[in-house]
């Protein structure tokens with residue numbers, strides 16, 4: 058499995074970071090871009106104007122450091138800043154960078170109009186890249202991932218758990234894909250413990266199939282499964298205290314909540330089995346669909362990927378590429394070498 062093609066975007070090797078805290082700023086993106094074991098870089102989820110971050114937003118690691126609980130919302134940096142940084146890395150790649158690799162721009166919006174504005178900004182950016190003299194079309198190094206699954210926004214539960222809330226966003230993305238077949242679009246989905254819900258999501262996506270003279274195609278090239286499992290709790294006695302947020306005090310009781318919001322999203326080892334199940338559920342439901350356009354949708358497997366064995370399990374569950382966040386937070390970009398080479 059040396060590469061995966063997601064519409065016009067190629068990820069080679071098919072290993073990448075998933076959108077997270079450790080892909081927030083230019084320095085982190087630079088390190089991810091420079092790492093020879095990532096085939097693409099995913100940016101932290103951006104909104105149109107930036108997300109207001111404060112002391113209730115935190116991440117902690119479990120005592121074994123293999124799992125995380127986080128209460129973060131989205132990046133404080135707005136989309137336009139990510140576009141500037143991505144422009145810098147694509148047009149002036151660091152001399153040590155192994156090759157130009159694609160960026161997956163993670164975005165979200167509570168209002169469909171804001172999402173439409175963000176898609177328009179990304180399309181202007183891609184048009185600008187396309188106009189540059191280059192041996193390759195730099196516009197095909199930029200994909201969109203709509204984050205539909207952040208569990209930590211009290212006023213906005215993950216829309217992918219409630220399809221009527223998701224559809225206005227899918228309408229925006231499908232319109233953009235109809236207007237520009239070269240635009241690569243994916244969705245970041247939450248964990249689903251129930252295959253019936255998975256089939257409902259797949260059937261919903263199938264409604265957006267585009268019928269063209271060349272054949273049927275889906276606006277959605279990939280699904281990234283999964284985000285963290287929301288509604289989770291860890292106590293201070295279960296975490297690596299070195300990772301505890303300052304607001305938890307110098308010597309918290311073992312039964313104090315580990316993050317200021319008490320509830321957060323769990324990632325890493327404790328998510329792995331459910332993430333594998335969700336990936337398997339989606340690859341089976343996609344593969345069994347009557348439409349070839351739906352069967353062509355690929356899955357990026359995320360959740361407890363930390364080494365070659367866990368990546369092999371994700372692939373055995375049907376993932377075409379694998380990604381991680383907790384492993385990146387724990388080990389830095391070295392984790393990608395472990396995932397690829399097993400060392």
Ligand SMILES: Cc1cc2nc3c(=O)[nH]c(=O)nc-3n(C[C@H](O)[C@H](O)[C@H](O)COP(=O)(O)O)c2cc1C
Pocket residue numbers: 075076077078079101102116125127129130131132163204245283284285323324325326328359360361362380381382383384
């Ligand atoms: C601190 C932290 C921040 C995250 N922020 C985002 C985000 O901005 N957008 C997103 O789609 N997922 C976000 N995630 C979820 C990860 O991309 C990933 O889906 C999840 O953590 C499961 O992967 P893992 O087991 O490798 O951690 C975040 C995860 C962590 C731990």
